[in-house]
Amino acid sequence: GAVVSQHPSWVICKSGTSVKIECRSLDFQATTMFWYRQFPKQSLMLMATSNEGSKATYEQGVEKDKFLINHASLTLSTLTVTSAHPEDSSFYICSAARDEQETQYFGPGTRLLVL
Amino acid sequence: KQEVTQIPAALSVPEGENLVLNCSFTDSAIYNLQWFRQDPGKGLTSLLLIQSSQREQTSGRLNASLDKSSGRSTLYIAASQPGDSATYLCAVRADSSYKLIFGSGTRLLVRP
Numbered sequence: 304g305a306v307v308s309q310h311p312s313w314v315i316c317k318s319g320t321s322v323k324i325e326c327r328s329l330d331f332q333a334t335t336m337f338w339y340r341q342f343p344k345q346s347l348m349l350m351a352t353s354n355e356g357s358k359a360t361y362e363q364g365v366e367k368d369k370f371l372i373n374h375a376s377l378t379l380s381t382l383t384v385t386s387a388h389p390e391d392s393s394f395y396i397c398s399a400a401r402d403e404q405e406t407q408y409f410g411p412g413t414r415l416l417v418l
Numbered sequence: 419k420q421e422v423t424q425i426p427a428a429l430s431v432p433e434g435e436n437l438v439l440n441c442s443f444t445d446s447a448i449y450n451l452q453w454f455r456q457d458p459g460k461g462l463t464s465l466l467l468i469q470s471s472q473r474e475q476t477s478g479r480l481n482a483s484l485d486k487s488s489g490r491s492t493l494y495i496a497a498s499q500p501g502d503s504a505t506y507l508c509a510v511r512a513d514s515s516y517k518l519i520f521g522s523g524t525r526l527l528v529r530p
Contacts, residue, residue: 309461335516346507346520347462396461404516409454411461 305331307399309410316387317418323383324413326397332377333399337407338370341394353380387417420445422510424521431498432529439493439524441508446486453482453493454507456523462507466493470513498528 306329316322326336335354339347351367353359353374361367371383380399384391394414398407421444431437441451450469454462466475466482468491474483481494495502505525509518 337518344525346522347509347518348520349517352517394459400516406464406467407518409462409464412459414459 305399305408307333307397307408307410309395309397309413311413312411313414313416315416315418318388319386321383321385322387322415323381324395324397324415326380326382326399326410328378328399328408331399331401333380334377334402335400336374336380337398337400338372338380338382339396339398341396341412343394347396350382384415387415389417391415392417420448420510420512420519422508422519422521424506424508424524426524427522428525428527430527430529433498433500435498435528436494436496437498437526439495439506439508439526441491441493441521443489443491443510443519445512446489447513448486449511449513451482451484451491452509452511452518453480453491454509456505456507458505465506495526498526500528500530502526503528 308327310325338350341347350365351359351361353372355374359372374380396412398409400407423442425440452467453465468475468484479496484491505523507523509520
């Protein structure tokens with residue numbers, strides 16, 4: 304099956320710092336990657352969709368200047384949380400698809416705690 | 419706007435029971451519906467995917483049904499085991515979009 308990894312699996316940082324999360328498709332080329340956010344005991348909310356080589360499309364209410372997404376290759380997308388604050392603490396999950404019409408394969412998630 | 423609801427929010431059953439998890443969606447124009455399992459602090463594992471033209475899918479002790487016209491899907495788990503304890507999420511993909519809309523999940527505890 305298709306495997307998606309995320310790094311790091313968890314991160315603790317101080318308020319005001321920036322944190323980068325990587326999402327990699329290990330055994331397939333992902334034209335499209337999706338970034339989700341999940342608060343405790345809540346469901347996944349789509350933050351943005353990134354297509355390789357183009358700008359990400361952000362969902363309503365998601366600040367594009369705060370959550371920087373780069374999808375520079377067919378196997379790697381990164382999400383950078385800039386100037387993180389405690390309210391950004393959450394579980395961030397990515398998914399990858401061969402193209403946006405295809406099945407999404409999910410990564411294991413990254414837990415971010417901002418102190 | 420598509421909304422996905424899962425009932426119950428939490429469920430505790432003794433080992434061996436058969437159980438049903440429910441998922442409802444407001445817009446019947448869906449492309450497919452997918453059931454996922456999520457263990458605490460982990461990512462999602464896809465369990466079953468039902469295309470809009472299908473009525474059900476089966477995998478081992480799991481059976482998922484889909485009734486598009488009524489906006490409902492059920493996940494049936496037979497002979498539940500403690501290892502089935504997890505959060506079960508359903509997600510709908512609309513006809514007109516590639517996006518997945520998730521329900522809030524059902525937290526299942528199977529007691530030994």
